[in-house]
Amino acid sequence: MDCKTVMAPIKVSLYADDAAGTAIDFMVEKHMGLVPVTERDGAFAGLISGDRLMEFMLPRTLTTMGGVKRGFKRASYLHETAGEMHERLDALRERPLGELVDRDVMVAHPDTPLIDALMMIKQKQYVVPVVDGDGKLVGAISFFSVLYALRQEYDRETAEKAKAKERDERRKAREETP
Amino acid sequence: MSAASAASASSAAEAAGHAVIFGLDPLWLSTGILIVSYAVLLSEKVNRTVVALLGGGLVIVTGVISQKQAFAGIDFNTIALLTGMMIIVAITRVSGVFEYVAIWSAKKVNADPIGILIVLSVVTAVFSAFLDNLTTVLLVVPIALLIVEKLRVSPYPFLYSQILASNVGGTATLIGDPPNILIGSATGLTFVQFLFELGPVVVVIMIIMVPIFWWLWGKELVATDERRDSIMRFREADSITDKRLLVKSLTVLALVIMGFIIGEHYHIRPGTTAMFGAAVLLLVTIIGEEAQGQAERLHEAFIEVEWSALFFFIGLFVIVAGVEHAGLLNILGDALMDFTGGDAALTSYATLWLSAVVSAAVDNIPFVATMIPLVESMEGAIGGAEALEPVWWSLALGACLGGNGSLIGAAANVMVSGLGERAGYPISFAKFLKVGVPFMLLTVAIAHVYMYLRHFM
Numbered sequence: 001m002d003c004k005t006v007m008a009p010i011k012v013s014l015y016a017d018d019a020a021g022t023a024i025d026f027m028v029e030k031h032m033g034l035v036p037v038t039e040r041d042g043a044f045a046g047l048i049s050g051d052r053l054m055e056f057m058l059p060r061t062l063t064t065m066g067g068v069k070r071g072f073k074r075a076s077y078l079h080e081t082a083g084e085m086h087e088r089l090d091a092l093r094e095r096p097l098g099e100l101v102d103r104d105v106m107v108a109h110p111d112t113p114l115i116d117a118l119m120m121i122k123q124k125q126y127v128v129p130v131v132d133g134d135g136k137l138v139g140a141i142s143f144f145s146v147l148y149a150l151r152q153e154y155d156r157e158t159a160e161k162a163k164a165k166e167r168d169e170r171r172k173a174r175e176e177t178p
Numbered sequence: 179m180s181a182a183s184a185a186s187a188s189s190a191a192e193a194a195g196h197a198v199i200f201g202l203d204p205l206w207l208s209t210g211i212l213i214v215s216y217a218v219l220l221s222e223k224v225n226r227t228v229v230a231l232l233g234g235g236l237v238i239v240t241g242v243i244s245q246k247q248a249f250a251g252i253d254f255n256t257i258a259l260l261t262g263m264m265i266i267v268a269i270t271r272v273s274g275v276f277e278y279v280a281i282w283s284a285k286k287v288n289a290d291p292i293g294i295l296i297v298l299s300v301v302t303a304v305f306s307a308f309l310d311n312l313t314t315v316l317l318v319v320p321i322a323l324l325i326v327e328k329l330r331v332s333p334y335p336f337l338y339s340q341i342l343a344s345n346v347g348g349t350a351t352l353i354g355d356p357p358n359i360l361i362g363s364a365t366g367l368t369f370v371q372f373l374f375e376l377g378p379v380v381v382v383i384m385i386i387m388v389p390i391f392w393w394l395w396g397k398e399l400v401a402t403d404e405r406r407d408s409i410m411r412f413r414e415a416d417s418i419t420d421k422r423l424l425v426k427s428l429t430v431l432a433l434v435i436m437g438f439i440i441g442e443h444y445h446i447r448p449g450t451t452a453m454f455g456a457a458v459l460l461l462v463t464i465i466g467e468e469a470q471g472q473a474e475r476l477h478e479a480f481i482e483v484e485w486s487a488l489f490f491f492i493g494l495f496v497i498v499a500g501v502e503h504a505g506l507l508n509i510l511g512d513a514l515m516d517f518t519g520g521d522a523a524l525t526s527y528a529t530l531w532l533s534a535v536v537s538a539a540v541d542n543i544p545f546v547a548t549m550i551p552l553v554e555s556m557e558g559a560i561g562g563a564e565a566l567e568p569v570w571w572s573l574a575l576g577a578c579l580g581g582n583g584s585l586i587g588a589a590a591n592v593m594v595s596g597l598g599e600r601a602g603y604p605i606s607f608a609k610f611l612k613v614g615v616p617f618m619l620l621t622v623a624i625a626h627v628y629m630y631l632r633h634f635m
Binding site: 074 | 272277281320323324326327328408411412413414415416417419597600601602
């Protein structure tokens with residue numbers, strides 16, 4: 001099996017020049033945590049994720065210093081008000097999506113074997129964008145699309161085997177009939 | 179071959195000498211390795227630990243010194259002191275005590291930006307005196323930047339003042355700054371001697387530092403009442419994550435500092451005190467846990483040790499051992515003696531200013547590591563160990579205070595610069611010079627006057 005048989009088509013596109021607010025509303029409405037973003041010409045731009053958006057909801061220093069040795073592990077002592085957090089959310093909604101997407105992500109091609117896409121998902125990238133030779137986004141693979149396609153493929157294979165068996169039995173019956 | 183005869187053959191090989199490669203003069207070869215290592219360190223093109231280890235390796239493989247002599251040149255008291263303190267701080271940090279102190283201080287000045295800058299500078303100076311200053315800036319700068327973000331004021335005065343204060347505070351004690359650790363370890367000067375010799379001048383400098391910071395940045399740092407309220411809402415008590423750990427770690431830290439003070443009377447060097455304290459703290463934090471949990475706790479503490487810094491020191495000690503064995507430092511020491519005519523006061527002042535200027539231009543750790551055997555070589559000419567003591571204090575004052583002269587003058591400066599860059603506030607080398615050089619000159623001048631009043635009046 002390869003990626004083109006498993007990938008789900010992209011029905012609604014989020015564009016890199018859209019405001020982040022568009023993505024936030026879309027993700028909330030569809031209950032999606034990780035969505036591919038494209039340029040206007042269809043070229044894949046990156047992934048926007050819930051945790052990436054949450055990162056911008058935090059005071060900036062907490063995220064920039066978070067990875068540093070001896071950086072912040074927790075910050076409950078800040079006692080921020082909802083107003084302070086909302087202020088950052090409002091600022092975030094205005095920013096272009098292209099500035100916020102994660103561009104450093106693993107991608108698959110339509111003829112990439114499915115097993116490689118599964119390895120990417122195992123590395124905690126829960127949506128694997130599928131791009132063609134020109135870098136255009138043609139679909140995406142996730143845990144759900146893999147399971148759905150696997151079931152379809154398995155059902156097809158089982159049905160084919162059953163048909164073949166039936167054919168064999170009929171052939172045998174004809175041969176045994178004098 | 180029996181073990182005994184193998185050992186005897188090995189020591190015979192050592193004694194037979196280790197021919198220097200291609201019959202080169204060991205003096206020129208070791209000097210060349212030292213100069214090239216310094217040049218590459220200065221260029222910052224290759225990681226400093228790799229440079230030091232390569233330089234140290236070259237000193238051995240080219241035959242300037244044997245492996246045995248190289249290992250004898252490594253100051254394991256310094257390595258143990260640094261490692262022990264790094265482990266103690268790594269465990270103590272988890273309790274949240276450093277955030278507590280920073281937030282408590284900021285609220286004590288009613289979240290006034292310049293007030294916060296000054297109290298955080300004092301906090302950093304005091305922490306730098308009793309921990310090492312690299313660790314201190316790693317602990318205080320992130321919380322300072324968080325406060326700056328909340329206040330919506332420029333972060334640069336905070337970054338600059340943290341650098342200046344860490345170098346000033348670190349000057350005060352034997353464990354405060356790597357140059358002092360090196361000097362204390364090489365000379366046997368005690369923690370108490372460092373505190374009583376260098377502490378008073380550091381207090382004077384800190385008193386002068388406060389109005390200077392006010393004058394430099396007081397007008398620039400203004401925040402609205404709303405912004406200041408966001409700081410006053412911080413609850414420092416919530417930063418304490420583990421009260422039992424807090425009590426355990428502060429108790430061990432206090433005992434270790436006490437151990438530095440009284441240990442010297444019982445011939446217990448600071449390296450032993452720090453490592454023993456680290457072992458005790460590890461024991462009291464892991465006791466009662468399953469084997470797996472104990473291993474994880476140990477791993478968490480050890481992962482915070484700055485291994486690259488420790489190996490930098492090891493490589494450096496070997497390079498310096500090379501030039502020391504080859505006689506370069508005796509030659510330079512004699513030249514300095516000729517220049518000062520063996521006069522203790524003049525030698526002290528020359529050492530103070532030379533150390534300050536060189537430490538501003540290059541990392542003060544390799545400089546001091548090189549200067550130590552050089553100063554030791556002057557003991558006879560200057561009139562004995564007692565006459566040499568002011569020179570050691572001058573070396574410590576010059577190297578530590580000189581570290582403020584540029585952004586690469588001390589490891590803490592480089593660390594703050596890196597933290598600033600990561601947070602989106604890159605520090606300009608030239609802009610820092612405008613603040614750092616005058617501050618360095620002023621503080622070294624104060625140290626000069628202090629040396630005169632204390633030792634030569």
